[in-house]
Amino acid sequence: MEEKSCPAISNHIKVALVGQPNVGKSMLINSVSNAHLHVGNFSGVTVDKTEVLFDYKGYNFTVVDLPGTYAFTDYTIEERVTHDYLCAEEYDVIINVVDSTNLTKNLQLTAELLTMSKKVIIALNMSDEAQKEGIEINAEYMSELIGVPCVKVSAVTKEGIETLIDRVLKKHQEEKVKPKLVFSEPVEEEIAQIIWYLDKHRFQSENSYRNVAINLLKNNKKTYEKLHDNPIWIELQPILIEAAKHIELHHDSDDVKEAFAEEYASFNRGIVAEVLKQKTKQEKKTVTEKIDSILIHPIFGIPIFLFFMWSLFQLTFEVGAIPMEYIDAFFGWLGNTVGATIGNDDIRSLVVDGVISGVGAVVLFVPNIIILFIGIALLESTGYMSRVAFLLDGFFHKFGLHGQSFIPLVTGFGCSIPAYMSARILKNDRDRLLTLFIIGFMSCGARLPVYVLFAGAFFSPEMAGNILFVIYISGAMLGIIAAKVLKMTAFKGVDEPFVMEMPKYRLPSLKLIWHTVLTKTMMYLQKAGTFIAGASMLIWFLSNYPHNLTLETEYAQKIAAVSSVQEKQILKNQLASDMLEQSYLGTIGKFSEPLFTPLGFDWKMSVALQAGLAAKEVVVSTLGVLYALGSDVTEGDNSLVGAISKNISFPSAVAFIVVIMIYLPCLAASVVFTREAGGIHYFFYLLAFTSVIAYSLAFIAYNVTKIFV
Amino acid sequence: MKKLIECDRGEQVRVLKLYAKDELKQRLISFGLMKEAIVEVLEQAPAKQTIEVKVGKMRLALRAQEAALIEVEAI
Ligand SMILES: Nc1nc2c(ncn2[C@@H]2O[C@H](COP(=O)(O)OP(=O)(O)O)[C@@H](O)[C@H]2O)c(=O)[nH]1
Numbered sequence: 154m155e156e157k158s159c160p161a162i163s164n165h166i167k168v169a170l171v172g173q174p175n176v177g178k179s180m181l182i183n184s185v186s187n188a189h190l191h192v193g194n195f196s197g198v199t200v201d202k203t204e205v206l207f208d209y210k211g212y213n214f215t216v217v218d219l220p221g222t223y224a225f226t227d228y229t230i231e232e233r234v235t236h237d238y239l240c241a242e243e244y245d246v247i248i249n250v251v252d253s254t255n256l257t258k259n260l261q262l263t264a265e266l267l268t269m270s271k272k273v274i275i276a277l278n279m280s281d282e283a284q285k286e287g288i289e290i291n292a293e294y295m296s297e298l299i300g301v302p303c304v305k306v307s308a309v310t311k312e313g314i315e316t317l318i319d320r321v322l323k324k325h326q327e328e329k330v331k332p333k334l335v336f337s338e339p340v341e342e343e344i345a346q347i348i349w350y351l352d353k354h355r356f357q358s359e360n361s362y363r364n365v366a367i368n369l370l371k372n373n374k375k376t377y378e379k380l381h382d383n384p385i386w387i388e389l390q391p392i393l394i395e396a397a398k399h400i401e402l403h404h405d406s407d408d409v410k411e412a413f414a415e416e417y418a419s420f421n422r423g424i425v426a427e428v429l430k431q432k433t434k435q436e437k438k439t440v441t442e443k444i445d446s447i448l449i450h451p452i453f454g455i456p457i458f459l460f461f462m463w464s465l466f467q468l469t470f471e472v473g474a475i476p477m478e479y480i481d482a483f484f485g486w487l488g489n490t491v492g493a494t495i496g497n498d499d500i501r502s503l504v505v506d507g508v509i510s511g512v513g514a515v516v517l518f519v520p521n522i523i524i525l526f527i528g529i530a531l532l533e534s535t536g537y538m539s540r541v542a543f544l545l546d547g548f549f550h551k552f553g554l555h556g557q558s559f560i561p562l563v564t565g566f567g568c569s570i571p572a573y574m575s576a577r578i579l580k581n582d583r584d585r586l587l588t589l590f591i592i593g594f595m596s597c598g599a600r601l602p603v604y605v606l607f608a609g610a611f612f613s614p615e616m617a618g619n620i621l622f623v624i625y626i627s628g629a630m631l632g633i634i635a636a637k638v639l640k641m642t643a644f645k646g647v648d649e650p651f652v653m654e655m656p657k658y659r660l661p662s663l664k665l666i667w668h669t670v671l672t673k674t675m676m677y678l679q680k681a682g683t684f685i686a687g688a689s690m691l692i693w694f695l696s697n698y699p700h701n702l703t704l705e706t707e708y709a710q711k712i713a714a715v716s717s718v719q720e721k722q723i724l725k726n727q728l729a730s731d732m733l734e735q736s737y738l739g740t741i742g743k744f745s746e747p748l749f750t751p752l753g754f755d756w757k758m759s760v761a762l763q764a765g766l767a768a769k770e771v772v773v774s775t776l777g778v779l780y781a782l783g784s785d786v787t788e789g790d791n792s793l794v795g796a797i798s799k800n801i802s803f804p805s806a807v808a809f810i811v812v813i814m815i816y817l818p819c820l821a822a823s824v825v826f827t828r829e830a831g832g833i834h835y836f837f838y839l840l841a842f843t844s845v846i847a848y849s850l851a852f853i854a855y856n857v858t859k860i861f862v
Numbered sequence: 863m864k865k866l867i868e869c870d871r872g873e874q875v876r877v878l879k880l881y882a883k884d885e886l887k888q889r890l891i892s893f894g895l896m897k898e899a900i901v902e903v904l905e906q907a908p909a910k911q912t913i914e915v916k917v918g919k920m921r922l923a924l925r926a927q928e929a930a931l932i933e934v935e936a937i
């Protein structure tokens with residue numbers, strides 16, 4: 154038997170996926186494996202690294218999806234994630250994903266990757282789109298010119314994916330080859346001199362002398378640090394200073410980094426001129442430019458955007474209301490049917506009034522949630538997101554925000570958690586913190602049920618959609634005003650520049666939208682089935698115990714004493730509400746009631762609000778349980794909407810909505826906020842900030858509405 | 863001396879010099895906005911608060927303050 158030549162570990166290949174933003178890195182991983190990484194048509198979708206595992210030809214692949222980066226500068230946090238990973242972590246091969254339709258710009262990063270002495274493969278992605286645009290790239294010739302394999306792929310049609318992975322395998326087994334990155338003559342001369350010097354002193358380095366020389370000339374911090382303590386530094390330093398002078402002179406610039414960027418650019422132009430053929434003549438205006446002239450029109454741009462938003466909320470309410478009736482009826486039927494099979498009174502009440510009413514109240518709003526998620530998915534996948542950032546930047550800027558803050562803010566309409574994460578696309582820490590503080594003002598999907606419930610209870614169906622729109626817009630406005638206040642007080646400082654790529658418009662892929670919406674909806678339902686069901690049971694328990702036997706016997710006697718059915722019913726209702734009031738929950742509610750009386754809340758609303766700190770869906774499920782218990786005995790309209798409009802006055806409802814709009818997001822979001830903001834003290838600031846605003850505005854809203862009603 | 867922000871919609875110009883500093887300069891360069899690059903102004907927001915330009919095949923949004931740091935010449 155021969156000895157095994159490779160240890161088991163060699164079956165493992167770790168691949169780092171690197172590229173500029175929005176070139177299809179995440180989508181490429183999805184098409185290689187069964188992963189479902191988030192894909193969207195704007196830069197800043199992936200903000201943290203994610204690992205995906207899959208097997209191919211007996212090898213275990215680990216692919217690391219890194220946030221997109223335009224160059225090796227640590228401009229934003231997400232770019233720092235990528236840079237740190239590439240410099241400090243262990244991996245075998247880099248796949249550099251580039252957009253074939255914009256090769257020159259993409260190769261700028263490639264050139265920097267080539268000086269890292271790692272095994273690199275270039276994936277020429279979007280080859281389907283390139284073909285449509287009449288762009289033809291000679292991948293073989295390109296491989297030869299650059300010295301690293303280039304493979305044409307398309308993450309959409311899956312063309313070339315297998316070849317790409319095969320090349321990774323091959324590359325992994327091969328020895329490193331030196332890429333052929335060449336510079337202009339003056340720079341090459343300086344490089345040669347440094348190499349000669351390093352060689353003379355037998356300098357020890359993993360990286361090739363050539364790369365060390367390039368990095369030194371580029372003022373690369375990490376290379377500098379490494380060499381700084383080496384004895385040869387004393388002699389090397391003057392050589393470097395002299396070399397930098399020569400290069401700067403040659404480029405007529407006082408910035409050696411700029412000089413190198415120009416070097417790379419001319420190298421890339423050379424490559425592109427050799428390998429790329431534009432077959433069809435390009436039209437004067439591309440489709441994207443034509444669409445842009447409408448959608449970001451100086452006058453119509455913003456009205457068009459507002460119209461889209463309005464339509465979304467109109468649809469959310471109108472279309473969302475259609476299946477609601479059936480869902481409501483279904484849970485009513487389920488409650489009755491299940492209830493009939495349970496003998497024990499307490500258990501029946503737990504299941505019917507606790508779990509089924511609580512979960513039912515949340516599931517009721519699934520159609521609305523789906524429509525909202527579809528809207529957000531469209532915004533993300535078409536490329537419109539960046540346009541809105543463009544439109545709003547001028548306005549946002551006046552309030553101390555950044556156009557790109559729009560991206561986390563709009564994500565916040567779906568859920569605050571990814572929104573907090575996506576604030577990483579903001580470069581400046583102060584701007585990022587500011588955005589983090591106001592994300593909560595963008596009402597998340599979980600608050601939608603509360604709004605739909607109250608809008609439905611107090612307004613005609615024709616008006617309710619408009620009311621939803623108004624609620625969302627005023628939330629956003631409040632957020633922007635809050636931003637201004639914060640900018641003038643806590644987050645004073647210089648403004649972050651606004652430089653953002655405007656991606657090509659793309660038709661959204663149905664599959665992609667279907668998948669994103671499905672995943673988010675399933676998460677919502679899953680939460681309803683687990684967390685909300687549990688919370689409903691807890692609320693049920695707290696509102697049913699302790700049993701007060703004296704109260705029960707007292708009422709039993711009274712009921713026995715009266716004869717008419719009507720009087721008996723009234724007494725029964727009184728018993729139910731008295732029982733509720735003396736329960737644990739009633740006690741908590743009563744205890745906190747004085748705090749909320751100025752806002753017009755009864756103890757049930759106070760309790761629902763407090764429960765909402767755990768998750769906003771719990772507000773609805775709590776109201777569901779509380780009113781289900783109370784309405785056990787009433788005849789006729791026992792839907793939650795009916796109960797709300799009957800039991801809550803309009804001014805109180807307005808104040809309630811105001812609090813929901815502003816106060817702290819759920820527990821999970823608060824945890825993410827604290828992490829992203831970088832300290833628990835920020836959480837307390839947020840708590841204080843939102844509570845004070847919520848309370849004062851609700852107080853004003855309550856009293857003003859009272860005057861008018 | 864003409865700055866990018868002073869250009870009209872549809873105008874094509876060549877970049878002469880970047881007055882931006884450090885990180886912003888790096889950023890502009892990595893977007894391809896460097897010396898010798900050809901830039902076309904595509905769209906302008908009201909009062910030129912923000913502009914959309916085309917560099918190579920890429921469209922870029924810039925705020926007025928940033929666009930004022932780029933010196934250009936007509937071609
Ligand atoms: N036509 C086409 N579109 C692609 C391809 N790969 C990605 N896209 C689209 O490009 C956009 C960016 O994709 P994403 O994976 O989020 O890019 P990332 O930022 O590099 O991770 C999305 O709208 C994708 O649908 C491709 O091969 N062909």
Ligand SMILES: [Mg+2]
Binds near residue numbers: 178180192221
């Ligand atoms: Mg991505």
